[in-house]
Amino acid sequence: MPQDRHFEWWHHSHPTFAGITGFFAGMLYVTAVPGAFAGILRLLFTYETAEKxxxxxxxxxxxxIAMLVKRKTRRFAQFMFVGMVVTTLVVLGVASLVLYFMVDA
Incomplete structure (x- = not known):
């Protein structure tokens, strides 16, 4: 019986579960997917073709976007988009500050 309750804390229906997992999935999605895609393209094609x-x-x-359509995954997808947008803004903000300080110095 104690082993049946081992993962009782892992509530998929908990109100914050979709928010937290969606946000971090969006962060991972916006960083890992383009990187993996570029890596696979570079392995399969020449540099010029991969760039195109x-x-x-x-x-x-x-x-x-497809997850936004279905009601069951809509909350997850909303937080995923928030994670994607926040990560993009942070990366662009840090990159612009680094470029500014590099050019200014």
Missing amino acids: LFPFVLLALVVP
Whole structure:
């Protein structure tokens, strides 16, 4: 009986479960998917061809958009988009500050 209750704390229906997992999934999605896509393209094709094919990574946005349509995954997808947007803003903000300080110095 004690082993049946081992993962009782892991409530998938908990109100914050979808929010936390969606946010971190969005952070991972916006960083790992383009990197993995670029790596796979570079392994399969020449540099010039991989560079031409890289914009197709935007097709990966179909997955979170499709999750917004279905009611059961909508909350997760909303937080996933928040994680994607926040991560993008942080990366762009840090990159712009680093570039500013590099050029200014």
